[in-house]
Amino acid sequence: MLKTFSLGGVHPAENKFSAGKKIEALPIPEQVSVPIAQHIGAPSEPVVSKGDEVKVGQLIAKSSGFVSANIHSPVSGKVFKIDDILDTSGYKRKAIIIKTDGDVWDENIDRSDDLVTDITASSEEIVKKVGEAGIVGLGGATFPAHVKLSVPPGKTCDVLILNGVECEPYLTADHQLMMEKGDEIMVGTQLLMIALKVEKAIIGIENNKPDAIKHMTDLASKYQGITIQPLKVQYPQGGEKQLIDACISRQIPSGKLPIEVGAVVQNVGTTLAVYEAIQKNKPLFERVVTVTGKSVSNPSNFLARVGTPLNQLIDAAGGLPEDTGKIIGGGPMMGKALTSTEVPITKGSSGILIMPEEIAKRGKLEPCIRCSKCVSVCPMGLSPYLLSTVSDKAIWDRAEEEKIMDCIECGSCSFTCPANRPLLDYIRLGKGKVGQIMRSRNK
């Protein structure tokens, strides 16, 4: 019996069209638009201005608080302007626009492919360097990594868990990273273990990736304290709470963070970025993006520089299909529908999913038949039908009582509902309102 998390979950069709496609580096774009808000926390402050010459890897915006991140230039060239542009959020937000000239990298970056296994940095140095390199969670949440690695006083950490699960359908970037950069990920894991001062690391991988499980297990045997945990395919296993439950059977109490149960979770892509930052002095400015969809002619995994316009990736995947109805940034369960193909790739862009017209719209809305399927699939043990109704009727105290803030917005409820009810839409509305009420109460 394969391990998995204990409550709920669904199994959407996997559709991993780009599985096995080797990571392909895209040609450098002629112009990049680098948003200053690509992470959870305060937007960064630009440290360059119009007309400045920049090199690849040069700091162009600095972290503006503890929960914030540095941003580095993905190309060499001249800063064209700093302006508000349409980005993946659907709104116009500030970005640093650079016109590319050549591909000149910062001299400190080690561009060779050799595996550097010697680790000389101390725990504090690693955490500091991770912060300096602008590393954020590459699973899509973009939480600043150095904050996660800074264990608050009073809490202890005894295990590092890596997310190699990639539970969203269609996406295959992490799968390819594990197959092609397994050794680097292992060294990255060791770096994280030193940073957190733990002796145990578990890499969770779903068993629809048997080659990754085998490859990583073979590699792990060469390193101390790292084990691979194969997991039963179930969405949303990649969610921190669910992953920790699945790997070590500990459930984070309501309202708390993983450190409460002694664990820290990082995505395998983030781990690779940590390796590159510490061992190669390379800050975060590019990432692997899966471009896929039923009608996409060349579904692929591209290595793209942050700030590259979406249409360049779509063209490299065979162009925008005729029957396109929806373009999603991320996976189909939690990704965001985009409004244009001109928006730039950011640190959090795990994938671009192009959906054909026929499946771009929702089914016909029917009344709730109280089948309780939403309750049985909720991974947090909530009652989506109830949370949705009280949010619709603005009964905020009831919503808070029923733990609406525990919702991880995975979408399993809306996915399952036979009546096509927009459960998550109302729950998100409720969460926003209840969160506001809770914050004003604490003032």
Next chain:
Amino acid sequence: MNMLTVSPSPHVHSGDSVKKNMYGVIIALLPAFAASLYYFGIGAVIVSLTAVLSCVFFEWAIQKFLLKKETSIMDGSAALTGLLLAFNMPSNLPIWIIIIGSLVAIGIGKMSFGGLGNNPFNPALVGRVFLLISFPVQMTLWPKPIVSQMHYLDAETGATPLSVMKEGLANGETVSALMDKIPSINELFFGAMGGSAGEVAAAALLVGLIFMLLKKIITWHIPVAVLGTIAVFTGILNLVSPELYAGPLFHLLTGGVMLGAIFMATDYVSSPMANKGMIIFGIGIGIITVVIRVFGAYPEGVSFAILIMNGFVPLIDKYVKPKRFGEVVKTANA
């Protein structure tokens, strides 16, 4: 470029629908329907057809003329109510009585509360109990199995195992003597007994249960809770006094217990939303059924038990919540 749809996540759907679930239950009822055709022949056909058609007609008519809104008869729920109502009737019930039953089931049991999703009581049972109380004679004349295949209103009738047991015990006869008078356990399992059109064949109903479990239409909690409770309660009674109280197998295989536990108590709208709540619901149904059967005036108690527990569902849903993530706290920092 085409217009892009921009809607909130999730952007995919399981493909499940109300229709799929309703028709799934109807398919699960087909083995029991086949059994009813075998035992009760023409009568079963007439009763089933009449009930289904009149239920669908009344839902359509009420929605079109009284409520003036779009019809929902295509979702299969009215047809399902009709089929379940038919399975709860004797196969020689006159057509006009069936039609009245359908009107009550759909009109009062379902539409008066606001249609599908709003009915607190199982509509088919509302119809059935109304008929039982209004037409007690016609609703308790049970055609004999097999011999009534080619008959409808003139079908030969006889007592059901439940009524034999009930009256016999009231007359002071012992359980073992009475068990000899009724069909064997084997025959009871396959349905060779008098009873409602759809309730007789436990084997066929169980096949339907397995189908629904595999198709994830229902979960095991309610049927297991109802049947388990009935088995345990009657088992205890039987152990205490074997000649006064019939044993679990008898009670599970006679009357409407199988049909009730598998198809009636599991009605989505009138049953609880959390697994724990479903078990409490099922236990309540089991206890009330046995109390009515053993200590009450009626030989059969399942319909009343389910309707009574339906009334408790809002209370159950309010206080019995699903198991929450993080309730059992195992921490390194606690």
